Amino acid sequence: MEERTRPLGRPRSEDARLAVLRAVDDMLVEEGYAAMTMKGIAERAKVGRQTVYRWWSSKAEILLEASAADAVRELTVPPSESAEGDVVAFLAALSGFLTESDAGLAYRALLGEAQHDAKVAELLRGTDVLGDAARVLIAQVQDRGGLVGFAGAARETLVAELVGPTLFRTLVEGRPVEPAAIADMSQRFLATSR
Amino acid sequence: MEERTRPLGRPRSEDARLAVLRAVDDMLVEEGYAAMTMKGIAERAKVGRQTVYRWWSSKAEILLEASAADAVRELTVPPSESAEGDVVAFLAALSGFLTESDAGLAYRALLGEAQHDAKVAELLRGTDVLGDAARVLIAQVQDRGGLVGFAGAARETLVAELVGPTLFRTLVEGRPVEPAAIADMSQRFLATSR
Amino acid sequence: MEERTRPLGRPRSEDARLAVLRAVDDMLVEEGYAAMTMKGIAERAKVGRQTVYRWWSSKAEILLEASAADAVRELTVPPSESAEGDVVAFLAALSGFLTESDAGLAYRALLGEAQHDAKVAELLRGTDVLGDAARVLIAQVQDRGGLVGFAGAARETLVAELVGPTLFRTLVEGRPVEPAAIADMSQRFLATSR
Amino acid sequence: MEERTRPLGRPRSEDARLAVLRAVDDMLVEEGYAAMTMKGIAERAKVGRQTVYRWWSSKAEILLEASAADAVRELTVPPSESAEGDVVAFLAALSGFLTESDAGLAYRALLGEAQHDAKVAELLRGTDVLGDAARVLIAQVQDRGGLVGFAGAARETLVAELVGPTLFRTLVEGRPVEPAAIADMSQRFLATSR
DNA sequence: TACTAAACGAGACGGTACGTCGTGTCTTCCC
DNA sequence: GGGAAGACACGACGTACCGTCTCGTTTAGTA
Numbered sequence: 001m002e003e004r005t006r007p008l009g010r011p012r013s014e015d016a017r018l019a020v021l022r023a024v025d026d027m028l029v030e031e032g033y034a035a036m037t038m039k040g041i042a043e044r045a046k047v048g049r050q051t052v053y054r055w056w057s058s059k060a061e062i063l064l065e066a067s068a069a070d071a072v073r074e075l076t077v078p079p080s081e082s083a084e085g086d087v088v089a090f091l092a093a094l095s096g097f098l099t100e101s102d103a104g105l106a107y108r109a110l111l112g113e114a115q116h117d118a119k120v121a122e123l124l125r126g127t128d129v130l131g132d133a134a135r136v137l138i139a140q141v142q143d144r145g146g147l148v149g150f151a152g153a154a155r156e157t158l159v160a161e162l163v164g165p166t167l168f169r170t171l172v173e174g175r176p177v178e179p180a181a182i183a184d185m186s187q188r189f190l191a192t193s194r
Numbered sequence: 195m196e197e198r199t200r201p202l203g204r205p206r207s208e209d210a211r212l213a214v215l216r217a218v219d220d221m222l223v224e225e226g227y228a229a230m231t232m233k234g235i236a237e238r239a240k241v242g243r244q245t246v247y248r249w250w251s252s253k254a255e256i257l258l259e260a261s262a263a264d265a266v267r268e269l270t271v272p273p274s275e276s277a278e279g280d281v282v283a284f285l286a287a288l289s290g291f292l293t294e295s296d297a298g299l300a301y302r303a304l305l306g307e308a309q310h311d312a313k314v315a316e317l318l319r320g321t322d323v324l325g326d327a328a329r330v331l332i333a334q335v336q337d338r339g340g341l342v343g344f345a346g347a348a349r350e351t352l353v354a355e356l357v358g359p360t361l362f363r364t365l366v367e368g369r370p371v372e373p374a375a376i377a378d379m380s381q382r383f384l385a386t387s388r
Numbered sequence: 389m390e391e392r393t394r395p396l397g398r399p400r401s402e403d404a405r406l407a408v409l410r411a412v413d414d415m416l417v418e419e420g421y422a423a424m425t426m427k428g429i430a431e432r433a434k435v436g437r438q439t440v441y442r443w444w445s446s447k448a449e450i451l452l453e454a455s456a457a458d459a460v461r462e463l464t465v466p467p468s469e470s471a472e473g474d475v476v477a478f479l480a481a482l483s484g485f486l487t488e489s490d491a492g493l494a495y496r497a498l499l500g501e502a503q504h505d506a507k508v509a510e511l512l513r514g515t516d517v518l519g520d521a522a523r524v525l526i527a528q529v530q531d532r533g534g535l536v537g538f539a540g541a542a543r544e545t546l547v548a549e550l551v552g553p554t555l556f557r558t559l560v561e562g563r564p565v566e567p568a569a570i571a572d573m574s575q576r577f578l579a580t581s582r
Numbered sequence: 583m584e585e586r587t588r589p590l591g592r593p594r595s596e597d598a599r600l601a602v603l604r605a606v607d608d609m610l611v612e613e614g615y616a617a618m619t620m621k622g623i624a625e626r627a628k629v630g631r632q633t634v635y636r637w638w639s640s641k642a643e644i645l646l647e648a649s650a651a652d653a654v655r656e657l658t659v660p661p662s663e664s665a666e667g668d669v670v671a672f673l674a675a676l677s678g679f680l681t682e683s684d685a686g687l688a689y690r691a692l693l694g695e696a697q698h699d700a701k702v703a704e705l706l707r708g709t710d711v712l713g714d715a716a717r718v719l720i721a722q723v724q725d726r727g728g729l730v731g732f733a734g735a736a737r738e739t740l741v742a743e744l745v746g747p748t749l750f751r752t753l754v755e756g757r758p759v760e761p762a763a764i765a766d767m768s769q770r771f772l773a774t775s776r
Numbered sequence: 777t778a779c780t781a782a783a784c785g786a787g788a789c790g791g792t793a794c795g796t797c798g799t800g801t802c803t804t805c806c807c
Numbered sequence: 808g809g810g811a812a813g814a815c816a817c818g819a820c821g822t823a824c825c826g827t828c829t830c831g832t833t834t835a836g837t838a
Binding site for chain 2: 810811
């Protein structure tokens, strides 16, 4: 059996890669997505412009790589004592993620850009951050015995039912969902399934 | 009592205003939001650039003026025979609006831009197109006797519960919600609110 | 009879034009032709890059406009007491121009560039600085009675005979022609033309 | 007495050297001097870029090495039946060299570059191609008994008198000198010396 | 035969100029 | 004073080449 041989030439610099990701992370928070430019990223990272373009084709792509892991981590909630506790914790995490976290800021910027840039939409569809997190939570709740008796089309809408209301509030209003509303949403979500 | 006197000088040209709005409408469909520029709009409308800047401060502002009326019209559904019929009709209209209508394309672009541009977010908050339409529908359903017995926090989440799931599906997946899912969402919405 | 109407829009800025020409003049002396860039010129002139490109298509074109008038002036010599005096004065001026004058530095750079850039060659052919100056001098000498009895092909070579030797010395050796050599060249030129 | 020991390591590749020289030769004709780049040369020669930089420091240097021998050969004319025949043959060769030969194209490019790049000027001064050829021709003519009675400063200007006029015509006008003019120039050159 | 050392190809690196485009402002003349 | 035209200073775009670097490989002499 053969080892895969290294590509020819000087290998990619991990230093440069990390410097770019870090620069994007910092600039998003400090200056905002709109003010970020490929030129600015390169300068901030002390990296050649060509080096950025060689490995990423847009600031959206860099941002996705820089924030995807954080997003997944922030949306993973430890099991609580009850199904309702799990859902409440998840929705609270989701609300916080979308309105107060750096990774969530990145996600909102990307989801926003996806609405008028097909390339970014495509990119984002490759990593359904919110959907994946929701599916994990739903499976967790089902294992406890909640959410029994779903079938067919109903199951497919569960993710939307769980995530949608919070997404609406945060995207449209731009601020966290208050705890009372989260409690209400959680009850509604579980009510239809019991 | 004196009539308020007309401002001095040449009055604003309605021709120019309409030409700009029409140009923005057309360009959004033909080239997309990202490719639209203030310069391009002025040229397409055969209008001086200064004239565009004099009356609007960004392409988002023009787009909002150009599409708001259409959006409201498309999201107004006539009463049907039942509460469920009303909700289904509304969600279908919402799904179609967000994925297939020109006005919806504009709304998605604006909502997207609002995620990384505070000015646009502010602008959009002034006209809560989706929320207003949802509130009208909810009032309509309540008048029929559906949705009784709500109070406090619960009432505030109703809009999000109605609109959120469909918004999630369309924004994240970028395609219309299938009829079976709409039916399911409608039933859940009514079930948890009775 | 009609006045020629001014073109539409904001007229060209004379300030910007002069700032660019002055910048090119200065930079040629301070940094040299090779180190001069369109970007550098714009920055030095505190002018937008687009403004430079709008009116000139290359640094050669700017340099020509900036130095042509000076070149003509420096190569115009006042009549002296004798034909030989005129020729000596001209060759001395030519030698000085090509090796010590700023305008001559520009001319050498342009003539050099013309050797590997057809656009510049074309440009330079439109203004035969050396040839014109030589023709003026030759006419001057002929008016005195020197250079009688020329005809046909012979006449066409006069300019080359006058300018060529000095051009060779300066271009190839890069330093002024010594006075003794100038005297010698002048005598030969007149001797072979009488 | 010791032989100079070969340096350690892998010896220079003659293949690579020739490939580079050939690439430069071809590219000069096909694309022109200005369009030639170190990167392009390396790629065309299928040679690493470092290899080019290891042995030459600029494209001018490569071009000089690639064309010097050809230049000398093209400017060496066999003795004819008369002194005038020799001079005519030389000037014809010079005119053809500067306007139609590949080696002459290279020489013109180098002489041009030398006008705004001191490094190239230095380089070119090391090999006075035109001057050397002219000196050979002059010695040849003198041996026949032409050009007698020169001394001092006069002798030093002979080369310039011979080469200059043709150089002027070719550099400034960019086309060959017509035969009648060459004949005229030859007569003038010999006239002052007899 | 193994070791050392330099040249080799490939190609990524940090820089910088290219020529174009869009920004928002200005200056001109015309209505 | 509004409007069309278009020049202005500014700065990002994505590309190309600069000259250097870091890989693995090749080719010689030396041990």
